Amino acid sequence: MSGGPPPDLLDRVFLARVVEPGDEKAGRWVREAGAGEVAARLREGGEPLPGVGATRWAGLLARARKAEPERDLALAREAGVRFVCPGGPEWPSQLDDLGDARPLGLWVRGRPSLRMWALRSVAVVGARACTEYGAHTAVTLAAGLAEHGWVVVSGGAYGVDGAAHRGALGAGGATVAVLACGVDRPYPRGHTELINRIAEQGLVIGELPPGDHPTPSRFVLRNRVIAALTRGTVVVEAAHRSGSLVTARAAQRLGRHTMGVPGPVTSALSAGVHELLRGEALLVTDAAEVVELVGAMGQLAPERRGPVLPRDLLPAATRRVLAALPARRAAVPEEVARGAQTTEDDAVARLYELRALGYVERHGDGWKLTRQAMVSLRGGRPGS
Template identity: 70%
Template sequence: MDEEERWARAALTRVVEPGDEHGGRLLRHLGASGLLARLTATEDITPAPPGVGARRLARWRARARTAEPHRDLDSVTALGGRFICPGDMEWPTQLDDLGDTAPIGLWLRGRPDLRTWALRSVAVVGARACTPYGAHMAGALGSGLAERGWIVVSGGAFGIDGAAHRGALSAGGATVAVLACGVDMVYPRGHTELLGRIAEQGLLIAELPPGDHPTAARFVLRNRVIAALTRGTVVVEAAHRSGALVTARCAQRLTRHTMGVPGPATSGLSAGVHELLRENAVLVTDVDDIVELVGGMGQLAPPRRGPVLPRDLLDPAAARLLEVFPSRGAVPVARLARETGESPDTALGKLYELHALGFVERHGDNWKLTPEAKQRHRPPRDTP
């Protein structure tokens, strides 16, 4: 992209609000330089573009005449950052899936290459006012993904976002915060230290130029960038009206993997996640589940089962014999053979196997369970 077009795109990030499809449509038809020239013209005698109302056009013109892209570009450079836009080597092309709502450009703060990181990234999002359970799960997923070499992307907010970022950082891993303000702004204030660490160890990215403040609408709109940038989105706790659900549903529309961590059925903070799961999001409980979805072919989660007990390793005939033992008292071989349908000789052979393994002991001509067998295994049925 030539410098004039880059300069114009930097200016337009201060003019057009993130996700404004009217601005995106004009940008596609006129190019950044053409759109900026029209907005800054002293007298524009051409009719308003289709779909763009007079109020919106007047707001754009007022902003365009006061935009100072050179100052914004100098400001981000002073922070050790940069401005990237479509056509740059560092631009993540998956953002183009957003069509006319794609970012005009991105302001970055941090050293890593965004395009490389985005190819192996997962979003972890959720409620700001999360429970200790939610914070624990987000932190564990963040650290686990980082240990597996995945980039953790979130919004830098309180609650689940912050826990996911901290989890990744604690594992010495990589994390990206997508902000609803300029990369030189700290919001929320309580995350001053966290955002500083992300800037040093990871990346801060924003659609808004340096100095711009967040608004409620901007928080919602930045969620589409989180969804488009990553291979999949994991929601850890979200109420029915949570912004995290906006991220998840955007990911669904973009055919990205959408995942949810279940919580208590009685928790309002898990109600939104459970709704997603009913809408065909995938239930995940740990990093293995996530990597199975977003990773390469063959990266399957291990089979899930309870602990393997010693009796699980017995052959069927020995297990059947052990099953018919009463919990109290000793019984003769003939009775055990009758109840299992085996011959007395076969039953006796299996009893000696069980004796060698510590399951049963001999009392004269009778046999009974050992005390250890009674403690370690579910009690067999009593003698009738």
């Protein structure tokens, strides 16, 4: 880092080894007394810090005795990893919205600036055991976001996370993996190649020091970082108890945009998404709709509409006359006029106009739809 390391870097690296991610009590200690004072109290092993019981204090002291911040930094350097502190030039200030649950610091693997990339980023998360539909949607969505110049952030896991990372990389875009373990040890193992590729082309970040392993609670706490780091979170497939819903709800608490991609109503893997959509989350179907929400004013998604059919080009009054004709028999002008809510003379004039266009034909004193009109009115092929 330019200008030398922050004065409390070693203390924060020490605390990152001693304190679990998201520990709000420890965060309050650091906010009120400073990282140096908290680290000193833990090293000395004297009176417990405020609000901690004897058992937990003993556990923290046991961890503190084994902590070697200089060694952690040396191991990180060997792996091409740096430690980013709050308030430093690379620190994304939006993480401060987490309050006392803010990370003590982040281990960062990769060349780009985390702060700059996080300014224009979107989280794409979802089920690990996703369907083919979920994987396809995540790849397409992430590729579209990358093409729009947005950084795709996810958790590096199997399923939707991995698909989102691959979609962004495949489009030549930027992606960030937020891990629940040391960034020098990719997890899951089956994604080692993917996470190494992300580190080469993007960023791999995490709160845990080198070599640390993931646990269920660390996965849950990791999700708050994904939510806080990004402008919004998109959930692609999630069951009712999915961890990606934790990310979405954290995003809602932080005032970030929360979005969901709908799936089949019969799919349990979309039930959690549909629950979100019944609340404050917004429905999205592609990258343009996501960008409309998280982007700058005026970045609107294209208007969605079906194909323009020949009858759409008719004047409104003429369309009403056409619609007033029965489907399978002829009708006299008086009947057509009543259905179209117009005069008989006006109905006759518009029927002749429709005959010239091939929509109706004369049958004695009545008028009947042609085969062409039947197809047009159905919007498909004859018999559809």
